[in-house]
Amino acid sequence: MHPAIQGLVTIIFGVGGCVGYFYFSNIVLDKVLFPARGVHAGRNINRANLVRPWLFLFPALAALSLYLAYPVVETLRLSLTDRKLDGAFVGFANYSQMFSEEKFWEALSNNFLWLLVVPAMSTIFGLLVAQLTDRIKWGALAKSLIFMPMAISMVGASVIWKLVYDARPEGADQIGILNAVYIFFGGDTPQTWLTMPFWNNFFLMAVLIWIQTGFAMVILSAALRGVPEETVEAAIVDGANPFQIFFKIKMPQIMTTVVVVWTTITITVLKVFDIVFAMTNGQWETQVLANYMYDKLFRASDWGVGSAAAMIIMLMVSPILVWNVRNARKEMR
Amino acid sequence: MDNIAGQKSSLTWAVHISVVVLVVLWLLPTVGLLVSSFRSADQIATTGWWKSLFPQEQNLVIRTERPDAQEFIDGVYVLEGNLFELGDAADGVVSVWGTSSREIDAYSAGETADLGDKGLLTIQANGDYRFENQSEFSGSRGQRVFMTAVSPPSFSLDNYRNVLFSNSSSSSMGKAFINTLTVSIPATIIPILIAAFAAYALAWMDFPGRALLVAFVVGLLVVPLQLALIPLLKLHLGVGIGKGYLGVWLAHTGFGLPLAIYLLRNYMVGLPKDIIENARVDGATEFQIFVKIILPLSFPALASFAIFQFLWTWNDLLVALVFLIDSSGDTTVMTRQIIELLGSKGGNWEILATAAFISITVPLIVFFAMQKYLVRGLLAGSVK
Known part of the structure; x- marks a missing residue:
């Protein structure tokens, strides 16, 4: 069967199955199990209403538990076992092996570098664009153009930027715009930007910053619009200059949003895989944790160490996880 | 910025200009790839995509047709055709040309070069050439021509x-x-x-x-x-x-x-x-x-x-x-x-x-x- 037809059948079965499940399970609940008539009508309605939420929730909860909650536990278990020994428990052997690998420390330190640079730069650029476009006529167009990279896949973005970083031999016409600019401003030899240890990390980060700035801009722009007009007007009346208005009046009021943007991008950074995979594949000292983990899992087939690396990513995410959950609970109350 | 009171026009200009700069910076990489996808492999490899939007001066090396295509007209042997077509190159306007790699600008378009016993070669600005000789052309390859031509931007959907x-x-x-x-x-x-x-x-x-x-x-x-x-x-x-x-x-x-x-x-x-x-x-x-x-x-x-x-x-x-x-x-x-x-x-x-x-x-x-x-x-x- 052609996959496209298979896809269509899946949509029909999937959607039909879902609707059918919800429809018939509700009918069974209302008509068969707890019919709302006879002597126990009132009691039955109450009982049906106790069960119903779980009918609505069941498929989602099952999928969430199986596809996200269970893997966390299972990965933890795998990280403590060895596949070659038939999954025997080996304690922290995988972790100690990982800690003895130079590539791991390279990945970890690069990840910290990414965590330091990408959320900061994206937020700053996002804030800058949000503020600058706030009151100009073609601001909406400018924003939509800067937002555009959000729609582009990280693989596509990698190709786009590889062309920017392209290097031709000395003397030839440069086709990568970065080298062309470099030569134009008096650079002597064209640089292969992606193979320059340490600095190449920043060239990879530029790709993610380019993508994430739009996200930061959209959220921060809405936050800036939410700043009460009166506070700004009062500051102007008191003779504040535009910079003072921005840093002393607006910034404090949007601080919580800045934190939200920062943490959201932080999570994206921790998961960054495609860009490194596509552009350098971790060579020339650009390894990051997610790509290191992929290498271990699917190239070296070492599930133990791969899972251990995944747990490190989980560990780095968990402070944000706890913080988010606490905030959500506060909001519920 | 906040044009409620005391609007400064210089600041407004600064804002407009910085937004333009940012937008261009953000668009440029994508535009580069888009433009490149409409260019041929040769074009991409020899010149930056930003140059493709303007007429290009390029140096071409193209051979005339082989001697076996010659015709005998009015007492002379003639080879005729268009060099751009022969070289599979984009159409352009020839400014100067030559027949030796040391003197690629020996003649300008429309001039006739006397190549001694090889004959007389004339190349027009549009790339049309006429090569004539009293005696028969021999050999297996055509005459090499170096020319400098300005070609208009050219894009195609071939890649797609x-x-x-x-x-x-x-x-x-x-x-x-x-x-x-x-x-x-x-x-x-x-x-x-x-x-x-x-x-x-x-x-x-x-x-x-x-x-x-x-x-x-x-x-x-x-x-x-x-x-x-x-x-x-x-x-x-x-x-x-x-x-x-x-x-x-x-x-x-x-x-x-x-x-x-x-x-x-x-x-x-x-x-x-x-x-x-x-x-x-x-x-x-x-x-x-x-x-x-x-x-x-x-x-x-x-x-x-x-x-x-x-x-x-x-x-x-x-x-x-x-x-x-x-x-x-x-x-x-x-x-x-x-x-x-x-x-x-x-x-x-x-x-x-x-x-x-x-x-x-x-x-x-x-x-x-x-x-x-x-x-x-x-x-x-x-x-x-």
């Missing part, structure tokens, strides 16, 4: 034709395009439906443990999907789903659900309470309320999530690599195909640029057509 419809498996994007579509459409629709029901229960039904479940969903929102790869692949292989479309649909559904439930619940909580309570009083069942009232009212949130999920599944590489693509490679998706091209044809920019642009086009159309919903979804979806 090659990349989309070529039969060689290594560069065919056509099939990968269909595969990507096959992955992303079911993987977008199914989670929406499942999530909508769950979100309604979490928003409008009262039951013990509701707050805890919301917290559970918020927690799962940030769990990196890297953790799920091995356990789920093991699971899929264990229950016989194996690697394939079903596996990737299920995986995308699972990974997309936290955001879907979170977005939809936040939106549904904000719906007016009166409508729902009135419906309940009028005897509508929860199922009816959901289908007839909640779903239509939640359209904006549903659309936001649909865009997110579609962009994410379309652009995804990792999930497809792990759950879909087997060793046969029949189910490869576009992102994977581009990675392959990066590896095997790292220098073939015409193929790479075109392939990348084909995969980018659909998300860009979705993006520009439905930006409103995307922005709304982002605003609702970032955890506050």
